[in-house]
Amino acid sequence: MPNSATHYPNAPKTEPTARHTLAVIVDNEPGVLARIAGLFSGRGYNIESLTVSETEHDKHISRITVVTSGTAHIIDQIKAHLDRLVPVHRVVDLTLQGEALERELALVKVVGKGEHRVEAMRLAAAFGARTIDASLTSFVFELTGSTDEIERFIKLMTVVGLTEVSRTGIAAMSRGPDAM
Amino acid sequence: MSEMMTGAEMVVRALQDQGVEHLFGYPGGAVLPIYDALFQQDKVKHVLVRHEQGAVHAAEGYARSSSGKVGCVLVTSGPGATNAVTGLTDALLDSIPIVVITGQVPTHLIGSDAFQECDTVGITRSCTKHNYLVKSIADLPRVLHEAFYVAANGRPGPVVIDIPKDIQFATGAYSRPRDNQHKTYRPTVKGDLNQIKAAVELIAKAKRPVFYTGGGVINSGPHASALLRELARLTGYPVTSTLMGLGAYPAADRQWLGMLGMHGTYEANLAMHDCDVMINIGARFDDRITGRLDAFSPRSKKIHVDIDRSSINKNVKVDIGIVGDCAHVLEDMVRIWRETSPQIDKTALTAWWTQIDGWRARKSLAYKNSSSIIKPQYALERLHALTKDRDTYITTEVGQHQMWAAQYLRFQEPNRWMTSGGLGTMGYGLPAAIGVQMKHPKALVIDVAGEASILMNIQEMSTAVQYRLPVKIFILNNEYMGMVRQWQELLHGGRYSESYSQSLPDFVKLAEAYGGHGIRCSDPASLDDAIMEMIDTPKPVIFDCLVAKEENCFPMIPSGKAHNEMILPDFEGDTGDIIDAKGKQLV
Numbered sequence: 001m002p003n004s005a006t007h008y009p010n011a012p013k014t015e016p017t018a019r020h021t022l023a024v025i026v027d028n029e030p031g032v033l034a035r036i037a038g039l040f041s042g043r044g045y046n047i048e049s050l051t052v053s054e055t056e057h058d059k060h061i062s063r064i065t066v067v068t069s070g071t072a073h074i075i076d077q078i079k080a081h082l083d084r085l086v087p088v089h090r091v092v093d094l095t096l097q098g099e100a101l102e103r104e105l106a107l108v109k110v111v112g113k114g115e116h117r118v119e120a121m122r123l124a125a126a127f128g129a130r131t132i133d134a135s136l137t138s139f140v141f142e143l144t145g146s147t148d149e150i151e152r153f154i155k156l157m158t159v160v161g162l163t164e165v166s167r168t169g170i171a172a173m174s175r176g177p178d179a180m
Numbered sequence: 181m182s183e184m185m186t187g188a189e190m191v192v193r194a195l196q197d198q199g200v201e202h203l204f205g206y207p208g209g210a211v212l213p214i215y216d217a218l219f220q221q222d223k224v225k226h227v228l229v230r231h232e233q234g235a236v237h238a239a240e241g242y243a244r245s246s247s248g249k250v251g252c253v254l255v256t257s258g259p260g261a262t263n264a265v266t267g268l269t270d271a272l273l274d275s276i277p278i279v280v281i282t283g284q285v286p287t288h289l290i291g292s293d294a295f296q297e298c299d300t301v302g303i304t305r306s307c308t309k310h311n312y313l314v315k316s317i318a319d320l321p322r323v324l325h326e327a328f329y330v331a332a333n334g335r336p337g338p339v340v341i342d343i344p345k346d347i348q349f350a351t352g353a354y355s356r357p358r359d360n361q362h363k364t365y366r367p368t369v370k371g372d373l374n375q376i377k378a379a380v381e382l383i384a385k386a387k388r389p390v391f392y393t394g395g396g397v398i399n400s401g402p403h404a405s406a407l408l409r410e411l412a413r414l415t416g417y418p419v420t421s422t423l424m425g426l427g428a429y430p431a432a433d434r435q436w437l438g439m440l441g442m443h444g445t446y447e448a449n450l451a452m453h454d455c456d457v458m459i460n461i462g463a464r465f466d467d468r469i470t471g472r473l474d475a476f477s478p479r480s481k482k483i484h485v486d487i488d489r490s491s492i493n494k495n496v497k498v499d500i501g502i503v504g505d506c507a508h509v510l511e512d513m514v515r516i517w518r519e520t521s522p523q524i525d526k527t528a529l530t531a532w533w534t535q536i537d538g539w540r541a542r543k544s545l546a547y548k549n550s551s552s553i554i555k556p557q558y559a560l561e562r563l564h565a566l567t568k569d570r571d572t573y574i575t576t577e578v579g580q581h582q583m584w585a586a587q588y589l590r591f592q593e594p595n596r597w598m599t600s601g602g603l604g605t606m607g608y609g610l611p612a613a614i615g616v617q618m619k620h621p622k623a624l625v626i627d628v629a630g631e632a633s634i635l636m637n638i639q640e641m642s643t644a645v646q647y648r649l650p651v652k653i654f655i656l657n658n659e660y661m662g663m664v665r666q667w668q669e670l671l672h673g674g675r676y677s678e679s680y681s682q683s684l685p686d687f688v689k690l691a692e693a694y695g696g697h698g699i700r701c702s703d704p705a706s707l708d709d710a711i712m713e714m715i716d717t718p719k720p721v722i723f724d725c726l727v728a729k730e731e732n733c734f735p736m737i738p739s740g741k742a743h744n745e746m747i748l749p750d751f752e753g754d755t756g757d758i759i760d761a762k763g764k765q766l767v
Contacts, residue, residue, distance in 0.1 A: 005349065006286070006349070008289060011288035041299075042301075044287070044315075045291065
């Protein structure tokens, strides 16, 4: 970009990026998810995974788990911007707190016959997946695990007749006795 | 091999390839490279407005008066984009195809609250049909062409392309428009043939039918209007239209009932209320049309043709919903009608027309004229009489004058009437007239205005003078925000809170200050001469027509009432008692 033709500063040098998992505690009010998603899109941040559910019904409080990536500076900005939103109670960076527990659930539909069908069953058993639906030609497996495990399972299932996948995105929590 | 060029050059090339002749805009820091590329060519003519809202309304007027052409706007980041928001919302609600290109701060500064930065795609998400933030030069040619496709196809609407400044400087490969411009968006234009057949059967069996047509017929192009006229001729059924659809059916025709809705005619609204088959072509059962929903046309079977599936069964449940473009569906209807030549119930139809003629005899547009003061209705009747044989286009602002224009200017052709229907944007008419005049340099373009509305975008007089656009601003000056005053009379005990236009400028001097021509008239006897002077002046004119101050716009369906509970012009009684407490909560 020819700097003489613009009054804007140059782009900063590229820095390493990292993946962070944030837990955001919010009031479960109309539009709160749109505010959070809008913050990310409006400021050009990434969302890799987003899960939401009300966790304290009597207080109408929801917990949002966001997985995002960026430079240390950007992650810091994201947390500051989230924290500034009016319905947000607090923002915790689970990645900074050490090895957070991260799990997601996947439903995987496999269609096939003969040897493929037997192999699908064996692999599912090896991964500890539950069979939640079966027909003469198909299975639906439910698997809970880390993102890596789910990716590995889906990759293997592709070979034995995978037709459909539904994933929840990541739910996360810190280890140890301290609650957030 | 595709040609290499900068992002700014791509923008200009894409406009040329899309057939854009006029671009309405205002420069600023974040679009300087595009303005530089515009400077180095002469195919796309740029029109410099005086406020970005004016640019968008001008593009709307341009698009609406040219049937099918996409209006195009170029503005800078931040305030340039936020000033365009009202125009975008206006175009969304009235389904007008426009493409608005906004500059944005460089990609690496997005989200940093940089100078003149705003979240344009976030702000405009809910007021556009679709919007794009282009973050890579590789995406730019596709997005530019796709935007025109999305704006013009299906139900038309506004599309925003937000282009960061570094993308305007970056170099990439340009590609020309292709036939299929979008990977997923493929609107249905052909209606379901079985549904259309069922509709034709129902239409043929009707005893008290009415065609209720809307802006969809106009948007579908002049061919749709021709087909509507043919179908009306074949059936002999009465036709009414929404504000947006005026001109699709000729107002001079015997089958024309006039506009329907809140300020529609008695005959149109009662025909809607008492019909047994309602044929809605390209209208959307808007609340200005239906009045009280639970009392809306209670005994009719309803057919609804709309290109937007979500419009069908949205406000009013219908018996036959046909998703498709009005022209396509009307073509099928006319063809099937001709093939089957159904027997219609002539006796019932004659009785129906007799009843309609009875309602017509009520003369709901009558008004008490005066020899000492100009009545606004009279001013518009004279304006119509003196312009109807010319190549005339009408735009309006919003308020009483707009409704009177819809009632008394009798449109014969589509695309001659540009008004802000859905959003009701005061300040629409002057910039829209500029857009129309740009497209039709030799035509007579008149903005029917109120003295309050015109001040909302009066700065565009400067644009009209710069480009020698001889637009005529015909102000019905009653020194009130007339519609606000009327509602305060009906709903709030005549307490005219802030609706009096204090400290008005001298409009004649104002016209002269801008380099235009000013005319003032307050005498009914000299009105015709003054209007002729306006028509014959070959430059922008502000006509300050001083009219009766507290005239109400009737007929009217008061809020919370049904079609058969209209207030007519000869109403005598306390206007403060017409609307009950529940009605007062509605708008």
